Amino acid sequence: MEPLIQLLGSFDALLISIAIVPPAMIALLASRHMEATEYLEDWQARFRYAWSKVVLDTALIWGIALCCLGFIGMILNMDDMSGLGDSVTIAFSVLLCAGLTVAVAHVLEKKELTINLRLSPLEGLLISLIFGGFLIEVIGQTGVPFFRSFFHPILYPTQVLLTGILVLLGILSKKPWQSVCFEANLGVTLLLMAIGITAWFLNWTSFEDSRQAIWLIANVLFWGSIFHIYLYILVLIRRKEHDVNLRIKTWHFTEAFAFYAFLVYAPIGATEYFRESSDQTALQAQHESQQSEIDKLKARLTELEEQKTN
Numbered sequence: 229m230e231p232l233i234q235l236l237g238s239f240d241a242l243l244i245s246i247a248i249v250p251p252a253m254i255a256l257l258a259s260r261h262m263e264a265t266e267y268l269e270d271w272q273a274r275f276r277y278a279w280s281k282v283v284l285d286t287a288l289i290w291g292i293a294l295c296c297l298g299f300i301g302m303i304l305n306m307d308d309m310s311g312l313g314d315s316v317t318i319a320f321s322v323l324l325c326a327g328l329t330v331a332v333a334h335v336l337e338k339k340e341l342t343i344n345l346r347l348s349p350l351e352g353l354l355i356s357l358i359f360g361g362f363l364i365e366v367i368g369q370t371g372v373p374f375f376r377s378f379f380h381p382i383l384y385p386t387q388v389l390l391t392g393i394l395v396l397l398g399i400l401s402k403k404p405w406q407s408v409c410f411e412a413n414l415g416v417t418l419l420l421m422a423i424g425i426t427a428w429f430l431n432w433t434s435f436e437d438s439r440q441a442i443w444l445i446a447n448v449l450f451w452g453s454i455f456h457i458y459l460y461i462l463v464l465i466r467r468k469e470h471d472v473n474l475r476i477k478t479w480h481f482t483e484a485f486a487f488y489a490f491l492v493y494a495p496i497g498a499t500e501y502f503r504e505s506s507d508q509t510a511l512q513a514q515h516e517s518q519q520s521e522i523d524k525l526k527a528r529l530t531e532l533e534e535q536k537t538n
Contacts, residue, residue, distance in 0.1 A: 246362045247294060247322045248329055251287050254355055255279035258345040258464065268341075276336050278345055283333035285474040286460055291326030292485045293453035294366055295319045297378075299446045299492070301370025303439060304377055316493050323485075347464040355461055363454070380447060383420075387451055390416045406466075407473075409459050414477050417452030421445050421484055425491075445488055453481060 255278040262274045298319030398408030424445035431437030
């Protein structure tokens with residue numbers, strides 16, 4: 229129970245609010261455009277339906293984006309182990325709360341209904357500004373400058389360019405633009421993450437080069453998540469919605485994030501602990517044996533000195 233209590237005590241109210249409020253605001257605005265039906269008679273039922281759908285489509289992606297901001301701050305700021313555990317815990321607490329909202333949304337979701345959500349252009353602009361404001365707040369808390377640390381003049385345009393090329397190819401193949409945009413963003417994000425991981429292993433002997441590769445992966449995943457969120461808002465503004473299987477894409481983003489996060493910040497495991505304990509025990513026995521030999525040699529030297537004096 230103590231680790232759980234410690235985890236709850238480390239939660240930051242502002243970060244938790246940033247994690248759960250934006251999807252709720254999208255749902256609140258979208259529910260205003262829904263008409264009353266047999267299953268959604270009052271505004272509360274319409275809000276619950278909209279909230280569950282928005283949360284299942286976006287909450288984990290938004291949590292991943294916020295976690296990546298925290299990771300970028302840790303990668304560029306931290307020079308030693310002090311405070312690392314607390315920083316990682318705070319970053320993961322954001323995703324944990326997003327995950328809890330997803331669990332609630334699964335319970336509340338009316339799977340038998342397929343009502344498309346809508347936002348007006350003004351509402352879409354408002355939501356976009358709210359997301360942007362929250363991002364600015366979290367970036368400010370990291371203490372890392374935005375330019376080059378988050379917005380890199382080479383990496384960001386490269387990601388946008390590759391995504392744009394794939395979108396163009398998809399549109400030329402007569403696929404719905406909604407599907408093309410989400411798939412292109414996911415594909416480019418995973419591709420650049422794979423390049424970053426390869427660069428990380430390629431330069432594993434250099435800490436600074438490895439640090440740059442770790443930063444690159446977090447930066448690419450951050451922007452991929454943000455593109456996903458803003459594409460989702462754009463789709464809600466359009467009058468014709470297309471089934472783009474967002475939950476499958478959410479799962480892919482979550483898999484990529486989990487692989488990256490535990491590759492970089494995994495805590496010590498049981499087998500690693502016992503292996504380290506065994507090594508420490510063997511070293512301790514070796515040190516004790518060496519110390520015993522040293523003590524015997526010292527005693528022998530003292531005895532020889534005494535004999536020489538006599």
